[in-house]
Amino acid sequence: MVRHVSRWADGVTDHDAHAKLLASLLMSLRGTVCIYQGEELALAEAELDYEDLQDPYGIQFWPDFKGRDGCRTPMVWESLPDGGFSSATPWLPISQSHIPRAVAVQEGDPASVLHHYRRFLAFRKANPALAKGEIEFVETRGSLLGFLRSHGNEKVFCLFNMSDEAATKELPMKRLEPLEGHGFVSEILDHEVKLPAWGAFFRAPGLRTEGEGAMTGLLLKDIRKSYGAVDVIHGIDLDIKEGEFVVFVGPSGCGKSTLLRMIAGLEEITGGDMFIDGERVNDVPPSKRGIAMVFQSYALYPHMTVYDNMAFGMRIARESKEEIDRRVRGAADMLQLTPYLDRLPKALSGGQRQRVAIGRAICRNPKVFLFDEPLSNLDAALRVATRIEIAKLSERMSDTTMIYVTHDQVEAMTLADRIVVLSAGHIEQVGAPLELYERPANLFVARFIGSPAMNVIPATITATGQQTAVSLAGGKSVTLDVPTNASENGKTASFGVRPEDLRVTEADDFLFEGTVSIVEALGEVTLLYIEGLVENEPIIAKMPGIARVGRGDKVRFTADKAKLHLFDTNGQSYRA
Secondary structure, eight states: OEEOHHHHTTTSSOHHHHHHHHHHHHTTSSSOOEEOTTGGGTOOOOOOOGGGOOOHHHHHHTTTOOTTGGGOSOOOOSSSTTTTOTTSOOSSOOOGGGGGGOHHHHHTOTTSHHHHHHHHHHHHHHOTHHHHOEEEEEOOOTTEEEEEEEETTEEEEEEEEOSSSOEEEEOSSSOEEEOOSSOOOOEEETTEEEEOTTOEEEEEESSOBTTTBSOEEEEEEEEEEEETTEEEEEEEEEEEETTOEEEEEOSTTSSHHHHHHHHHTSSOOSEEEEEETTEEOTTSOGGGTTEEEEOSSOOOOTTSOHHHHHHHHHHHTTOOHHHHHHHHHHHHHHTTOGGGTTSOGGGSOHHHHHHHHHHHHHHTOOSEEEEESTTTTSOHHHHHHHHHHHHHHHHHTTTSEEEEEOSOHHHHHHHOSEEEEEETTEEEEEEOHHHHHHSOSBHHHHHHSSSSOOEEEEEEEEEOBSSEEEEETTSOEEEESOOBOGGGTTOEEEEEEOGGGOEEEOSSSOSEEEEEEEEEEOSSEEEEEEEEEETTEEEEEEEESOOOOOTTOEEEEEOOGGGOEEEOTTSBBSOO
């Protein structure tokens, strides 16, 4: 983003406050920070005489258009008449109005615009959501501008007062925790924030607490589950933050649904401790845990209307009629179910029935949402539509922790703040979706995340150091940007590359070559199956679009070094 905020600040009551606010606003948006000459000093546009102009456009159209010269005069370094340019003649005259804003003057003033730029650049670096995140605007009035920046699990709520007068805004989220280092001061009273003139407000929604790091929505400590002598969950440790969307994935029988049912209280805990908002809940019945669960089957009462299905739990809890009606209609509006409140479940589509089940859970106002493969009974089109509804629901209920079990990688990658990969009752890896995709901790995660699965070729390490050389099965030597110790030299390893990272090459510097045995042309991609490199298992290449490669063709493949993976004899990544 190329900017010159100091010109925007001209003519206002407090030039420096205006410049700080506008600079902070623009640095809270996605992009690369490019600081125009003198902007970090808040140098206003200089007034120049006609004979001093250098820009041909300014000369041609003077005085209607002054060109660029006013904002590219030399940046003043010292509070001297020549601005510190005593040994040379600058290309444009020094603006005397800039002398009080010289670098030497601002260096000694912690409240200066120069120091504010430094502070906010560090604040932006410490909060990646400001530079990389998605943006969602918040409804405001008058001089206020507010939005939420989100990047993975990182969220920053930003509010700006672009006025010479103080302004007040009701906070749109229940829990907003302080962020330090941005340089602005504001006051919070009764869930409202009061911003001074040209003030700003930055908070993290429900993810941090002052002095204690992240608040725990759900904490599992050494959780175990056994059926008689058979152990199915082996000491799970997991810290899920309040407001997180966490997805459990893994093959059938890995324990993901069992773990979800233990969290819900539907399965007894054999060993370990479980805490919800700091309270140990091992012996707390399901109805008292503040949890709502959405099952694979919709579990709706067929003789009740949509309204009555959604209201049933609250009627059992003896909520007032007014409160029941408010919650049901609020949830129905959120899930676009209002036109169907008087219908029976049999008159609804599969997607609508699943939304009713979700709405029933919302009405309970839970601390934790549990989803057990809620989309598996829907057809492909309905799965996409309902997945989008769940993603929107997560954004609207940003203070509510959500745990979602699925075997569908698309659901996991698109919905999750973090993914928990399970295998045989153990956690293999926990991380953001792209972290698991780009830096799998072991072979299991590498092959489980991604479709088609990562190609794995037996290899032998032939050289170690900051780069590692390996000899692949078949004799081809490859160098990877993966550091290894000298003790690894000569050991067997597993070389990995994802199908989508392979590309066809004619060069002699290739990874491997082979004969195409099967071509699957899918339109958007073409899958090529290469036989002979790994025993009883083809190598798969995923080419974009329609690849002009036929069955029986001999093809060479290459890939970027950064996309190559190496695993030791135990299946652990050398990158980890």
